[in-house]
Amino acid sequence: MSIAQEGGPPKVALIYDPKVRSIAYQVVLVAIILFLAYSAVRNAADNLARAKIASGFGFWNQTAGFDISQTLIEYSAQGGTYGRAFWVGLLNTLLVAAIGIVLATIVGFMVGIARLSRNWLIGRLAGGYVELIRNVPLLLQLLFWYNAVLKALPDLRDSWTVFGNVYLNNRGFFAPYPIFGEGIGLVAAAFVLGVAGAIAFRIWARRRQERTGEQAPVGLVALALIVGLPLIAFFIAGMPATLEYPEKGRFNIRGGLEILPEFVALLIGLVLYTGAFIAEVVRAGIMAVSKGQTEAAGALGLRAGQTLKLVVIPQAMRVIIPPLTNQYLNLTKNSSLAVFVGYPDLVQIFTGTVLNQTGQAVEVVMITMAVYLTISLVTSMAMNWYNARIALVER
Amino acid sequence: MKRAVTTLALAAAVAFAASAASAQSLNAIKSRGILNCGANGTLGGFGLPDAQGNWTGLDVDFCRALAAAIFNDPAKVKFVALTAKDRFTALQSGDVDVLARNTTWTSSRDTSLGLNFTAVNYYDGQGFLVRKALKVNSALELNDAAVCVQQGTTTELNLADYFRANKMKLKTVTFASADEAIKAYDSGRCDAFTTDASGLYAERLRLAKSDDHIVLPEIISKEPLGPSVRHGDDQWFDIVKWTHYAMLTAEELGVTKANVDEQMKSANPDVKRLLGTEGNYGEQLGLTKDWAYRIVKHVGNYGEVFEKNVGQGSPLKIARGVNALWTKGGLQYAPPIR
Ligand SMILES: N[C@@H](CCC(=O)N[C@@H](CS)C(=O)NCC(=O)O)C(=O)O
Numbered sequence: 001m002s003i004a005q006e007g008g009p010p011k012v013a014l015i016y017d018p019k020v021r022s023i024a025y026q027v028v029l030v031a032i033i034l035f036l037a038y039s040a041v042r043n044a045a046d047n048l049a050r051a052k053i054a055s056g057f058g059f060w061n062q063t064a065g066f067d068i069s070q071t072l073i074e075y076s077a078q079g080g081t082y083g084r085a086f087w088v089g090l091l092n093t094l095l096v097a098a099i100g101i102v103l104a105t106i107v108g109f110m111v112g113i114a115r116l117s118r119n120w121l122i123g124r125l126a127g128g129y130v131e132l133i134r135n136v137p138l139l140l141q142l143l144f145w146y147n148a149v150l151k152a153l154p155d156l157r158d159s160w161t162v163f164g165n166v167y168l169n170n171r172g173f174f175a176p177y178p179i180f181g182e183g184i185g186l187v188a189a190a191f192v193l194g195v196a197g198a199i200a201f202r203i204w205a206r207r208r209q210e211r212t213g214e215q216a217p218v219g220l221v222a223l224a225l226i227v228g229l230p231l232i233a234f235f236i237a238g239m240p241a242t243l244e245y246p247e248k249g250r251f252n253i254r255g256g257l258e259i260l261p262e263f264v265a266l267l268i269g270l271v272l273y274t275g276a277f278i279a280e281v282v283r284a285g286i287m288a289v290s291k292g293q294t295e296a297a298g299a300l301g302l303r304a305g306q307t308l309k310l311v312v313i314p315q316a317m318r319v320i321i322p323p324l325t326n327q328y329l330n331l332t333k334n335s336s337l338a339v340f341v342g343y344p345d346l347v348q349i350f351t352g353t354v355l356n357q358t359g360q361a362v363e364v365v366m367i368t369m370a371v372y373l374t375i376s377l378v379t380s381m382a383m384n385w386y387n388a389r390i391a392l393v394e395r
Numbered sequence: 396m397k398r399a400v401t402t403l404a405l406a407a408a409v410a411f412a413a414s415a416a417s418a419q420s421l422n423a424i425k426s427r428g429i430l431n432c433g434a435n436g437t438l439g440g441f442g443l444p445d446a447q448g449n450w451t452g453l454d455v456d457f458c459r460a461l462a463a464a465i466f467n468d469p470a471k472v473k474f475v476a477l478t479a480k481d482r483f484t485a486l487q488s489g490d491v492d493v494l495a496r497n498t499t500w501t502s503s504r505d506t507s508l509g510l511n512f513t514a515v516n517y518y519d520g521q522g523f524l525v526r527k528a529l530k531v532n533s534a535l536e537l538n539d540a541a542v543c544v545q546q547g548t549t550t551e552l553n554l555a556d557y558f559r560a561n562k563m564k565l566k567t568v569t570f571a572s573a574d575e576a577i578k579a580y581d582s583g584r585c586d587a588f589t590t591d592a593s594g595l596y597a598e599r600l601r602l603a604k605s606d607d608h609i610v611l612p613e614i615i616s617k618e619p620l621g622p623s624v625r626h627g628d629d630q631w632f633d634i635v636k637w638t639h640y641a642m643l644t645a646e647e648l649g650v651t652k653a654n655v656d657e658q659m660k661s662a663n664p665d666v667k668r669l670l671g672t673e674g675n676y677g678e679q680l681g682l683t684k685d686w687a688y689r690i691v692k693h694v695g696n697y698g699e700v701f702e703k704n705v706g707q708g709s710p711l712k713i714a715r716g717v718n719a720l721w722t723k724g725g726l727q728y729a730p731p732i733r
Contacts, residue, residue, distance in 0.1 A: 052626045053487060054507035067555045067567040077555040150582040170583050171541060171566075251540040251586050252566055261584065262568065339546065339571040342579060348546065348569065352480055356547040359508040361484050 044362055059358040060086075066353055068344050070260055082354050089349035090371060096266055096345065097332040097375070103271040104331060105324075108278025113308070115283050126279065133276035139337055141273055146265035146341040153261065156252070165245045167253055170261060174246035177257035183237035190233035191226070198222035262343040266335065274331040278324060285320035286312055317390055325383040329376050336372075346371060420492055420624070420631035421465070421681050429471050432458035433491035436476025437574060439597040440705040440713075441497045441517075450474050453704040454495035456694050457516055457622060461493065461638050463693040464686040478572055480547030483508050486625060493635055495622040497591065499549045504623070513636035515621040516697075517705075518717045518726050520614035521553050522592040524599060527609055529586060534613035538563040543576040543585035545569075550590050553616040577601060587611075591618050596711045630681050637680060641687040643729035644669050645696035647720055652695040655688060668732050676732055687732075697727065 014020050048055045060083040067077045072091040075084055114126040133141070150170050154160060159169040167174040198221070205216035234240075246256035289312050297307040338345035339352055346368065355364040424430050434454055435442030442452040459469035475491050486494040487509055497519075498504075500512040523534050523542075531537065534557070544550055546569050558565040568585055570576040577598045580588040590598065592614060599605050622639070624632050645651070648666050650658045658666055667673035670691075671684035678684060694700060698720075705713045719725025 048509075050627070051487065051509040052506070053509035065555055066551045067558075067565055069566060069568055078559055147578070147582065150579070150584055155583055249539045251537070254539070254564070339569075340575060342543075342568045342570045342575065342584075344569065348571075352546045352571070353551060353569070356480055356483070357503075357552070359483060359503070361487075 048362065054358070054360060055363065056360075057363060059354075059360055059363075062358075064354070064357075066357070068349060069342075070263065070344055082358065085354055086346070086350050086367070089344060089346035092344055092349075093332075093335055093338075093346040094375075096263065096270070096335050096338070096343070100267055100270045100274065100331050100335065101328050103267070104274040104278055104327070107271055107275030108327075109282050111275060111279035112282025112286070115279060116286060130276045130279050133272055134280075138269065138273050138334055139340060142266060142269040142337055142341050145269045146262070149261050149265045149268070156248075159248075159253075165256075167246060167248070169253075171252060172261055173257075173259040173264075174253045175257045176243040176245045177255075178241040179244050181240040181242065183240035186237045187230045187233045187240075190229040194225040194227070194229040197225040197229070201225070260343070262338075262341050265341050266338050266343045269341075270331055270334060273334070274327050277327050277330070281320055281323045281327065282316070284323075285316035285318075288319045289315045314390070318387075321383060321387040321390070325380055325387075328379050328383065332375055332379065333372060420628045421634065424465060424492055428466075429473050430458060430462045430465065430493070431491045432461070432472050432474050433477045433482055433485050433494040433496055434458065434474045435496045436474075437572065438497060438594060439600065440593065440709060440711045441597070442474070442476075442495075444474070444476070451704065453517060453700060454497060454622070456700045456704060457495045457639065458493065460642060460690045460694040460700075461635065463689045464634070464638055464641075464682055467683075467689050467693075469693040478547065479545055480571065482547075483510065486510060486623065489625075492631070493622050493624055497593070497620045498623060499591075499618045500621050500623075501549060509626045510623045511626055511632050512621050512623045513632060514639040515619040515726075516639050517593065517620040519591045519593050519618035519620050521550055521589060521616040521618060522595050522614055523611040524580070524588045524595045524608055525586060525611060527607055531586075531611070534611045534615065535561060535563075537587060539566075540586040541566040541568060541584065542587045542589055543568050543570065543580040544589055545573045545576045546571055548590065549616070549618065554589055557615045573598060591620070593620075593705065593711075593713060596705075596713055600710060634680050634682065637732075638690060639697075640729035641669065641690050641732070642694075642697040642700065643720065643727055644732055645687065645691045646698040647722060647729065650691055650696060652691060652699055655691045659688065665732075674733070 045055060061081050063078065064080045064082050064085045065077055066085075068075060068085065068088055070092055071088050072095065073084075073088060075088050080088075111126045111129060114122050115130065117123045117126070153168060153170040156169050156171055159167045161167050165176055201216075201221050202218050205218050209215055244256050246253045246258070293311055293315065294307055297311040302310065335345055336347040339348040351364055351368050355361055358364070432455075434450065435452070437443060438452070440452055442450065442454045444450045455474065458472045458474065462472045463469040465471075475485065477485050477491075477494070477496055482494055482496050482498065483504070485491050494510075495516075497517070499519075500515065504510055505512050523537070525531050525537075537558075542554060542565060544554055544567055551567070551569065554567060555565065568576075568579060570579065573590065573594065577588055579585060581602050588595070588598065592610065595610050599608055599610070602608055622635055624635055644665075645655075648658075648663065648669060650666060650669065655670070659670055659672060661667065661670075661672075664673065668676060670688045671677050671686065675684055677686035680686065683689075695703070698715075701715065701718065702708045705711045706715065715723070715725060717726045719727065721728040
């Protein structure tokens with residue numbers, strides 16, 4: 001049997017060595033891909049030059065000249081450049097994606113758990129929601145929500161208002177917004193301190209529980225630290241904030257915090273849609289945890305809520321995370337439907353208006369694809385890191 | 396998403412396609428047997444298919460005139476409905492041979508987009524549509540207004556410019572298509588809707604109660620709309636340009652769809668040169684002698700096409716105004732055929 005191995009591995013010609021071969025194949029493959037990519041770029045540049053279509057990235061610093069309805073950073077039609085407009089759009093995309101992911105996760109977990117509820121009505125309601133939402137195209141849902149939001153809200157003149165300075169109408173939601181003055185640094189520092197303190201307390205409480213079995217009111221203490229400390233600091237610093245109030249003009253409301261109906265409609269649509277998929281992921285994850293675990297927890301005297309929180313969910317998470325990551329990526333990419341409901345996301349601003357005004361389709365589309373790729377990779381990396389952290393540690 | 400995919404596909408086509416610009420367009424169209432015409436798919440009066448797929452509109456008839464001149468058959472056109480946003484990429488990548496989609500001739504489109512505008516088949520300008528209930532009589536009263544607008548148009552820039560120039564504040568809400576923009580306006584999201592004045596008349600008809608809305612008197616920009624072709628094929632550029640001029644010349648000389656056969660016997664040298672009973676001007680273009688006869692016979696002269704699609708014969712009822720012939724005080728003027 002082991003004759004061949006006696007004098008070490010037999011000498012074979014290099015081309016027959018499987019290792020060398022596989023490396024060679026890969027090198028050749030990479031070379032071919034690089035060549036194809038290179039010739040595509042060359043060809044594109046040639047074609048553009050021949051058709052006398054502008055190319056290059058010189059447009060980045062040119063004045064954009066168009067107006068954007070939601071800007072998280074300073075931007076104006078006359079001062080803003082195409083590059084600035086790009087960042088405005090990117091931030092708008094990230095904003096709706098980030099808030100959407102958080103809310104969709106909450107909705108998804110609630111519905112997923114509700115679907116497994118022993119209560120017949122709750123289970124059916126959750127099931128109906130999932131089936132309905134998953135089977136209607138997202139674009140239709142977005143248009144529905146946008147029109148529903150607009151129809152449900154009153155005109156500017158009949159705005160719903162509280163205290164005379166919070167308004168809700170079909171132009172959006174308007175509320176006073178704090179403008180911070182000097183001394184706000186102290187409050188920020190107190191906040192950071194509070195968070196750090198809360199984490200430290202939690203670690204301490206854990207250790208103590210492991211040693212003695214005694215539990216500590218972690219939630220309450222954390223709340224006191226995170227909210228209380230900054231609040232005290234705020235008063236000590238002499239309340240360094242003033243409120244900017246929204247003001248009603250002839251046509252519109254300006255100033256203060258402004259939330260656009262376009263944003264709300266897009267957010268509702270994305271959250272409900274992705275939430276339905278996450279619910280299914282969660283349900284599958286929970287069902288993958290063997291029944292024996294629940295029974296064992298019951299035998300130990302844990303209540304239903306505790307069983308879910310301490311025994312089932314932690315184990316289910318290992319099954320849930322990879323498909324959950326997919327849903328997060330989907331939500332981010334689906335946010336590019338924003339243009340249909342008038343929300344100025346990256347695709348609307350950049351591959352829409354900027355592309356049209358500059359005519360530089362190749363450059364603009366390439367940048368946009370690179371951005372979505374980066375967002376996706378970063379999301380995946382974060383989720384993989386989390387997944388590795390909660391993976392079963394074998395002792 | 397679908398639109399993102401088209402944009403992407405078109406961009407890829409630009410990257411990989413063998414250069415379409417240098418190909419002889421006329422020969423390609425002839426051997427293909429059909430003209431690919433980039434048109435508006437949703438704008439009444441300019442380009443709009445009905446439920447049976449019959450297209451109508453000023454720009455649509457322009458493409459039919461081209462097909463008539465080339466094939467002696469106005470039906471040999473394939474209309475490709477293009478959004479404002481995708482139209483230039485479609486022309487650049489060779490998806491369409493000519494873009495006749497109420498497109499404004501601007502210097503940057505004429506140069507850096509790699510296009511050539513051939514002629515102006517409709518002189519337009521941007522206006523505003525508002526609710527009567529707002530009691531606004533002038534665009535200058537729109538300070539702080541929310542305005543719904545369609546993306547990928549000259550409209551977006553003009554709007555920002557106009558408000559800035561008049562020191563007014565503005566809230567723009569931008570949509571992918573006119574359809575979504577006008578719906579949002581209709582449901583009260585915006586105080587005004589803005590686009591080319593011709594478009595305002597067409598879009599107003601789609602509102603729930605069109606009588607509750609008025610078009611404000613201000614025209615805030617110049618929007619010369621015209622068909623365009625790719626850089627690099629002078630013969631094709633000439634054909635498209637002179638198709639429009641032939642239709643104008645026919646109107647000027649009183650040659651109509653109804654009387655064109657009779658006019659073939661005309662002794663007027665201008666008519667003879669137009670209809671090809673004298674000279675070989677059509678052949679100089681790479682077409683046949685009777686190219687203009689075919690256009691008028693199958694489609695009509697400019698005035699006829701105008702009245703039928705956007706004028707008194709249409710729901711839009713737009714007056715000729717600046718689009719009248721130069722002999723009637725308008726701007727439409729064709730260089731002589733000789
Ligand atoms: N002439 C302007 C605007 C052209 C344009 O897209 N107009 C709108 C409104 S008149 C339109 O055709 N919308 C129909 C659609 O895209 O569905 C331009 O060339 O940028």
